[in-house]
Amino acid sequence: MDVNPAWLLFSDVRPSSSWSGVNNVEFVSLLNTPPIRRIREFGALRLLRRLHRVTHRLPVQLRPVERKRILVVAPHMDDDVIGPGGTLALHRRLGSEISVVFCAGGASPEDDRTRKEESRQAAAYMGFERVEWLDFPTGAMALHEPGIGARLAELLRDIAPDQVFCPFVSDHHRDHTAAAMGVAEALTLTGWSGDVWCYEIWSPLWPNVAVDITDVVDVKRHAIDLYASQVKGLHYTDGALGLNRYRALRVYVPYAEAFYVANAAQFVKISRQMNTV
Numbered sequence: 001m002d003v004n005p006a007w008l009l010f011s012d013v014r015p016s017s018s019w020s021g022v023n024n025v026e027f028v029s030l031l032n033t034p035p036i037r038r039i040r041e042f043g044a045l046r047l048l049r050r051l052h053r054v055t056h057r058l059p060v061q062l063r064p065v066e067r068k069r070i071l072v073v074a075p076h077m078d079d080d081v082i083g084p085g086g087t088l089a090l091h092r093r094l095g096s097e098i099s100v101v102f103c104a105g106g107a108s109p110e111d112d113r114t115r116k117e118e119s120r121q122a123a124a125y126m127g128f129e130r131v132e133w134l135d136f137p138t139g140a141m142a143l144h145e146p147g148i149g150a151r152l153a154e155l156l157r158d159i160a161p162d163q164v165f166c167p168f169v170s171d172h173h174r175d176h177t178a179a180a181m182g183v184a185e186a187l188t189l190t191g192w193s194g195d196v197w198c199y200e201i202w203s204p205l206w207p208n209v210a211v212d213i214t215d216v217v218d219v220k221r222h223a224i225d226l227y228a229s230q231v232k233g234l235h236y237t238d239g240a241l242g243l244n245r246y247r248a249l250r251v252y253v254p255y256a257e258a259f260y261v262a263n264a265a266q267f268v269k270i271s272r273q274m275n276t277v
């Protein structure tokens with residue numbers, strides 16, 4: 001098995017149950033021995049210094065929404081409104097055509113039925129024109145990145161959007177990273193050119209664009225609440241709108257959604273580079 005040296009620096013998790021005859025406990029204690037630990041800390045510190053420089057060079061621009069044809073790639077049924085829900089509501093006011101594709105199905109047949117019904121209600125409320133479900137296994141999308149890329153490529157050709165919305169590759173959820181990598185694959189397969197708007201769910205990203213969603217914050221709140229089975233377990237609505245309040249501080253409005261916006265070529269490059277770290 002090939003071992004990525006970067007993985008030795010940044011991960012406590014082994015990629016499989018056997019590597020060079022070393023068992024899991026031995027491997028974790030090896031990673032925590034003083035010399036290896038110093039190397040890992042040095043690597044992490046160097047990465048943080050680079051990120052610090054990057055974030056300070058990336059100004060956040062408050063941008064108005066323009067009427068477009070949009071494809072939203074959502075890993076799970078609810079990410080479409082938790083992430084860019086306010087911006088999508090503003091798009092609908094302007095008459096933008098919005099298609100949403102959900103990559104993962106539910107965790108069980110019953111969960112799948114419930115979440116699909118919730119996603120239909122939320123899509124109707126938001127005014128999304130078209131909704132697609134790809135039904136890849138939730139929690140295991142990383143095993144299906146080429147398949148996700150191929151299905152997204154079909155949709156890109158069919159819908160021919162001006163803009164694509166998707167999670168950022170460094171989002172702290174494996175399915176969200178897989179969705180971003182699936183988009184990168186689809187862009188490569190189709191040669192689509194346009195802007196990719198990366199939204200944030202489980203990790204704040206380094207934004208270069210913010211959208212003032214103050215006028216539609218109640219629309220976003222209600223759309224998230226329509227995913228009743230999800231908000232019952234975790235306070236997604238408060239969490240998402242709290243993040244929007246925080247993002248707004250940098251651009252002096254009451255509520256804002258933050259994005260990393262890149263053209264297709266830049267998005268493919270940054271996604272592939274960050275996925276190797």
Ligand SMILES: [Zn+2]
Pocket residue numbers: 075076079173175176201
């Ligand atoms: Zn999700």
